[in-house]
Amino acid sequence: MFRMGENGGSLEPRMMEPELGNNRSSQSEEQPASGQKSAKCSVRKTKSLRARYAYGVIFLLTNIIAWLFRDYGERILPVLPYSRACGAEERECYHTMGVLRVSLGCFFVLASPFSDYDYIQLYGELARVGAGVFLILQLISVIEFITWWNNYWMSDEKNKSSCSIGLFMSTVFYIASVCGIAVMYALYASKTSCSLNIFFISWTGVLLTVMMVISLHSRVNRGLLSSGIMASYIVFLCWTAIRSEPGSEKCSPQKQESGHGGWSTIVGFVIALCAIVIATFSTGIDSQTFQFRKNGAQLLEDDVPYSYGFFHLVFSLGAMYFAMLFISWNLGSLTRKWSIDVGWASTWVKIVNEWFAATIYCEYRLLPMWKLIFPVLKETKVMNHEDSTEEV
Numbered sequence: 001m002f003r004m005g006e007n008g009g010s011l012e013p014r015m016m017e018p019e020l021g022n023n024r025s026s027q028s029e030e031q032p033a034s035g036q037k038s039a040k041c042s043v044r045k046t047k048s049l050r051a052r053y054a055y056g057v058i059f060l061l062t063n064i065i066a067w068l069f070r071d072y073g074e075r076i077l078p079v080l081p082y083s084r085a086c087g088a089e090e091r092e093c094y095h096t097m098g099v100l101r102v103s104l105g106c107f108f109v110l111a112s113p114f115s116d117y118d119y120i121q122l123y124g125e126l127a128r129v130g131a132g133v134f135l136i137l138q139l140i141s142v143i144e145f146i147t148w149w150n151n152y153w154m155s156d157e158k159n160k161s162s163c164s165i166g167l168f169m170s171t172v173f174y175i176a177s178v179c180g181i182a183v184m185y186a187l188y189a190s191k192t193s194c195s196l197n198i199f200f201i202s203w204t205g206v207l208l209t210v211m212m213v214i215s216l217h218s219r220v221n222r223g224l225l226s227s228g229i230m231a232s233y234i235v236f237l238c239w240t241a242i243r244s245e246p247g248s249e250k251c252s253p254q255k256q257e258s259g260h261g262g263w264s265t266i267v268g269f270v271i272a273l274c275a276i277v278i279a280t281f282s283t284g285i286d287s288q289t290f291q292f293r294k295n296g297a298q299l300l301e302d303d304v305p306y307s308y309g310f311f312h313l314v315f316s317l318g319a320m321y322f323a324m325l326f327i328s329w330n331l332g333s334l335t336r337k338w339s340i341d342v343g344w345a346s347t348w349v350k351i352v353n354e355w356f357a358a359t360i361y362c363e364y365r366l367l368p369m370w371k372l373i374f375p376v377l378k379e380t381k382v383m384n385h386e387d388s389t390e391e392v
Contacts, residue, residue: 052311056281059315062106063273063322069098070326071337095334096327100124103323107316124331130320131329134283135349137314139357141283142233150226166225173228174212180235181205188242194251197242200351204238207231207358214362230361234354241350244328244342272340276325280318 073094093101100120115123153166181201189197208231215227245251328335328343336342341350 052281055311055315056277059280059318060273060277062102062319063276066099066102066322066326067273069093069102070095070335073098096124096331099323099326100127100331103127103319106319121331124323124327127320127323128329130317131324134280134314134317134321135353136356137317138279138283139353139360142357143230143361146226146229146233149229153225170224170228173232174224177208177228177231177235180232180239181208184235184239184242188251191251197245197251200238200242204235204354207234207355211358211362227361230357234358237350237354237357240341241347241354244346244350246343266338269338269340272325276318276322280315280321283314283318 097117097120100123101115104115104120104123150166153169181204184197184201188194189201192198211227211231212224215224325341325346326335328339328341329345329349330343333343
């Protein structure tokens, strides 16, 4: 507020200082409030992260318990209070049925030990479907990560250093993929009688070539980095599929071992066990990939970095997935000790997963091409229609 002087000349600022003081005091009151809100949000996020890691540890312990029930259940648990549910010889609580009971215990803790054989078999059939859904979610998460990595290194085309690093990395991935195919030919397809392995490896090479051609197409033109990473991934899937072939086959890399197995088998088992937990954990926290948000929508300040419902869903599907890996996707046969995901069913699941991964990636890369081709086809169709109407 300003007041006129006695002679009507100058303006004297009389009431301005109190108002400025009020504004400063209100701002100083808002700053502590916003600070308290951000502190509460950080505490909430910290608690959610701790709960997430706790779930990961519990999931790892569940995998270990399932393995103990499968390989050493008859030794460590000779007498069970629920022997009626285990059948006459108590074999329905160990081996394959033991793994399925532990997996079912992730959903119904009290009902799992007392469930009959028929209910466990029904859950095993449902677990196959749930494990397949988990593989699809994991594949989408992997493709999203590859896309993010490609955009991170190739985001600025004017930056020569970034482009050179991306080109170097794509070259490394493609060289590794080609070397992987050559090594698989030498180890697993050295004989002409290994026709199935030759088919698996050759088709993987075809998929690798197709992805490279699509990435270099003028209508797509998205570089080789993402396709190089995806090529390495499908080569890895082909290698794991061949490694999952039964040891009785003459072209299988699996060795006939009795007892506990060699140190390489044990190391491979531990690595596979950690891979199961990491895959479930990383897919569970990647909920933003599977959320349908508007273009302008952003996460609020107090939002947690992942979705609770999606996180629990992925861990539920992960429980079905580890059950299938421990029993090699086969409900009717026993699994060798210290083995994970070994058998013809496991081999074909991985091969189909490889082909599906390449198909999804190619469709993802072909989508920009269709976006460019479709307007041209539509315009041609409209011009032909106009010409026909003029002739009439």
